[in-house]
Amino acid sequence: VESERKWQRVLLKVSGEALAGDHTENIDPKVTMSIAREVASVTRLGIEVAIVVGGGNIFRGASRAGCSGLDRSSADYIGMLATVMNAIFLQATMESLGVPTRVQTAFRMSEVAEPYIRRRAVRHLEKGRVVIFAAGTGNPFFTTDTAAALRCAEINAEVVLKATNVDGVYDADPKQNPNARLLDTLSYYEVTSKDLSVMDMTAITLCQENNIPVVVFNLQKEGNIAKAIMGEKVGTLISN
Numbered sequence: 758v759e760s761e762r763k764w765q766r767v768l769l770k771v772s773g774e775a776l777a778g779d780h781t782e783n784i785d786p787k788v789t790m791s792i793a794r795e796v797a798s799v800t801r802l803g804i805e806v807a808i809v810v811g812g813g814n815i816f817r818g819a820s821r822a823g824c825s826g827l828d829r830s831s832a833d834y835i836g837m838l839a840t841v842m843n844a845i846f847l848q849a850t851m852e853s854l855g856v857p858t859r860v861q862t863a864f865r866m867s868e869v870a871e872p873y874i875r876r877r878a879v880r881h882l883e884k885g886r887v888v889i890f891a892a893g894t895g896n897p898f899f900t901t902d903t904a905a906a907l908r909c910a911e912i913n914a915e916v917v918l919k920a921t922n923v924d925g926v927y928d929a930d931p932k933q934n935p936n937a938r939l940l941d942t943l944s945y946y947e948v949t950s951k952d953l954s955v956m957d958m959t960a961i962t963l964c965q966e967n968n969i970p971v972v973v974f975n976l977q978k979e980g981n982i983a984k985a986i987m988g989e990k991v992g993t994l995i996s997n
């Protein structure tokens with residue numbers, strides 16, 4: 758195994774869907790355990806890992822807005838609260854493996870988690886703790902992908918590692934086109950101009966403006982998270 762270590766500080770984005778695994782339940786404990794194991798293995802090597810968790814396994818604001826009087830902003834706040842549930846579960850699993858982990862929320866829930874304080878988050882990372890950022894950006898109309906790009910820029914992490922249920926970015930929809938090819942690399946421009954559904958425009962342009970590479974990879978394949986964090990070739994790399 759090549760173990761070329763490229764990154765010193767990474768931002769791992771775990772979508773809510775990924776946490777659900779194959780289960781109909783919201784969170785599959787086997788998934789949180791496999792994420793925690795792989796993250797634990799790299800933090801032991803001194804790589805600093807911050808995590809942004811999604812909430813789509815529990816609630817997506819955009820798809821619920823308009824239901825029975827629920828306006829978009831309220832729906833989005835429910836979505837952000839969903840990410841906090843995922844974060845607490847993942848934190849518990851990480852700590853069960855002996856990895857000190859802090860959750861920081863974008864809006865205050867001090868009984869449950871620390872508020873987001875940038876310098877404190879960085880300090881945690883320097884001390885070898887994993888930091889999980891929850892509640893997205895704290896603003897409705899945004900996504901946790903945008904939160905991942907934003908926090909990555911704020912804490913000077915080098916890369917956004919987007920863990921999903923697919924192998925990476927294809928040149929066509931693999932569900933519709935059997936000849937769809939998995940792309941090794943891709944430019945930001947290609948993502949935005951071809952409207953490839955990698956992450957939303959706000960997130961991808963934030964990465965582009967700040968020169969943050971994005972790696973899209975499949976977390977269902979064992980070892981992939983650790984590989985991505987170690988800078989080994991997995992999935993699709995998006996950069997300039």
Ligand code: UDP
Pocket residue numbers: 771772773774810811812813814816817818819832833834835836837839840892893894895896897898899900901902903904
């Ligand atoms: N959300 C939001 N602002 C943010 C991040 C998330 O309003 O900065 C809400 C939004 O309703 C979203 C939900 O939280 O649908 C869950 O996040 P997301 O859909 O990004 O999770 P994922 O797709 O990664 O599971």
